[in-house]
Amino acid sequence: MTTNSSSCLGRTCLxxxxxxxxxxxxxxxxxxxxAxxxxxxxxxLQGSLDREAWPSMI
Structure with missing residues (x-):
């Protein structure tokens, strides 16, 4: 079985x-x-941390 991008369903890939x-x-x-x-x-995720510590997640 071959794998291609169309076979990636739901949460099986990013x-x-x-x-x-x-x-x-x-x-x-x-x-x-x-979390x-x-x-x-x-x-x-609840917004209670200083977001400066996580700049890539804003």
Missing amino acids: KWEADGDLTALDLKLVLERL QVDADVAAL
């Missing part, structure tokens, strides 16, 4: 923008998964 960033949806899903095990990420 999608990237032309500029190299994750798509907004995939970034949200990754951060939500991380389940990392209190700092959970706080970031």
Whole structure:
């Protein structure tokens, strides 16, 4: 069985923008998964951390 980009469904792969960033949806899903095990990420998602410490996640 061969794999191509059209066979990538749902959460089985990450999608990237032309500029190299994750798509907004995939970034949200990754951060939500991380927040389940990392209190700092959970706080970031709630907006209670200093965003200067995470400039690439703004």
